[in-house]
Amino acid sequence: MARLLITGGAGFIGSHTCVVLLDAGHDLTVLDDFSNSAPVALQRVAELAGVQLRSGSGSGRLQLIEGDIRDDGALNQLFATASAKGEPLSGVIHFAGLKAVGESVQDPLRYWDVNVNGTRALLAAMESHGCHTLVFSSSATLYGSPNQVPIPESAPVQPINPYGHTKAAVERMLHDLSAAAPDHWRIACLRYFNPVGAHPSGRIGEAPNGIPNNLFPYLCQVAVQRRPELSVFGGDWPTPDGTCIRDYIHVMDLADGHRAALETLVSEPPQVLTLNLGSGQGASVLEVIHAFEEASGRTIPFTISERRPGDAAVTVADPTAAWQRLSWRTQRSLAEICRDGWIWQQGNPEGYDLDAEAA
Ligand code: NAD
Ligand code: WQD
Numbered sequence: 001m002a003r004l005l006i007t008g009g010a011g012f013i014g015s016h017t018c019v020v021l022l023d024a025g026h027d028l029t030v031l032d033d034f035s036n037s038a039p040v041a042l043q044r045v046a047e048l049a050g051v052q053l054r055s056g057s058g059s060g061r062l063q064l065i066e067g068d069i070r071d072d073g074a075l076n077q078l079f080a081t082a083s084a085k086g087e088p089l090s091g092v093i094h095f096a097g098l099k100a101v102g103e104s105v106q107d108p109l110r111y112w113d114v115n116v117n118g119t120r121a122l123l124a125a126m127e128s129h130g131c132h133t134l135v136f137s138s139s140a141t142l143y144g145s146p147n148q149v150p151i152p153e154s155a156p157v158q159p160i161n162p163y164g165h166t167k168a169a170v171e172r173m174l175h176d177l178s179a180a181a182p183d184h185w186r187i188a189c190l191r192y193f194n195p196v197g198a199h200p201s202g203r204i205g206e207a208p209n210g211i212p213n214n215l216f217p218y219l220c221q222v223a224v225q226r227r228p229e230l231s232v233f234g235g236d237w238p239t240p241d242g243t244c245i246r247d248y249i250h251v252m253d254l255a256d257g258h259r260a261a262l263e264t265l266v267s268e269p270p271q272v273l274t275l276n277l278g279s280g281q282g283a284s285v286l287e288v289i290h291a292f293e294e295a296s297g298r299t300i301p302f303t304i305s306e307r308r309p310g311d312a313a314v315t316v317a318d319p320t321a322a323w324q325r326l327s328w329r330t331q332r333s334l335a336e337i338c339r340d341g342w343i344w345q346q347g348n349p350e351g352y353d354l355d356a357e358a359a
Contacts, residue, residue, distance in 0.1 A: 003082060069096045072125065075125035096114075097137065101164075101310065142171070145160065149314045151316065178270070188274075190261060194278075202343035231304075233306065234308070
């Protein structure tokens with residue numbers, strides 16, 4: 001089986017995808033600067049997949065290289081070393097990037113640098129080493145406030161924050177690259193909706209630094225009493241219960257979607273695939289709270305507060321194209337999302353235990 005480069009593989013979605021890809025027989029090299037993660041996540045990935053984690057220049061089924069996607073020299077060396085060892089990198093799954101919407105408003109240059117310039121550096125290294133297969137982490141955020149729901153891929157790209165603009169810019173760059181060499185590039189832009197939940201073992205999951213920005217990790221932290229209560233951002237939205245509706249996708253379904261996208265890319269002629277990865281089912285904030293209470297047996301204290309600027313009332317994917325092109329669709333319910341998220345949070349109330357596992 002081919003060796004794949006997984007940028008940002010220690011992060012939330014990357015770590016779960018690594019487990020799925022290792023189980024599917026792929027050998028992996030993870031490149032991560034640990035700016036929003038820690039090596040312990042990869043130690044647990046290795047444990048779940050039954051493989052050894054090797055750092056630095058070592059080889060093996062799961063190899064870790066600490067580095068920055070903006071570092072052209074390190075990228076070139078990584079591709080060259082893999083080829084010299086007779087294990088050329090045949091494809092890249094590119095998760096590395098910054099993802100906090102509010103932070104992107106405060107520090108747009110950093111977002112453009114990491115997300116756009118970092119991807120440019122990665123693509124240049126891929127091109128010069130003859131690696132032309134890429135799965136890119138795009139986002140439903142580039143639909144902004146959608147005019148139609150469920151949202152098809154043909155909906156206008158109209159981001160409303162710098163983070164969304166960086167994702168749109170990378171998609172544009174990928175189309176331009178493919179147009180310049182259409183016989184070479186096999187690219188999937190996967191537009192994720194709201195990834196949540198955890199591996200059912202509870203060994204890996206989402207471990208945000210500081211106060212979580214997103215509903216699900218915040219809810220999990222309220223459930224283990226790390227935070228006193230949840231603020232529900234607005235109770236007067238034009239939805240049946242007055243709270244916003246989102247398309248929550250289990251992170252293991254999302255991980256399976258990456259494997260399916262990769263397999264489709266390598267089995268078909270070169271192309272750019274642009275696909276929503278979502279369930280097609282909407283859940284309101286109150287529905288998520290109640291499903292979590294059901295799964296955990298805990299009461300979640302909450303108050304309804306002001307609307308959050310920039311929120312849309314309803315975003316739900318039209319997932320038809322992913323089903324047609326990848327034969328992939330979500331398998332896991334909101335109840336399973338809450339069950340697995342709760343197993344993770346209970347077992348890891350403070351996130352990964354960095355001190356205990358650093359040794
Ligand atoms: P994450 O922060 O958990 O993972 C990103 C990983 O990239 C981290 O391990 C981080 O240390 C690493 N990283 C960041 N900058 C880097 C750099 N310059 N060089 C090398 N590594 C770097 O985030 P995630 O939730 O796993 O998201 C993965 C990708 O999916 C991101 O590109 C994100 O924009 C995108 N995405 C996420 C969501 C979501 O809600 N989680 C939704 C849509 C799209
Ligand atoms: C979900 C709902 C909030 C927190 C974000 C990014 C998007 C993508 C996925 C990366 C909304 C409400 C939230 C809280 C609340 N990420 N909420 N109380 O905004 O749909 O999408 O993550 O690409 O770009 O914007 O997700 O989890 O922040 O919010 O009531 O404490 O929960 O108002 O209705 P969102 P979210």
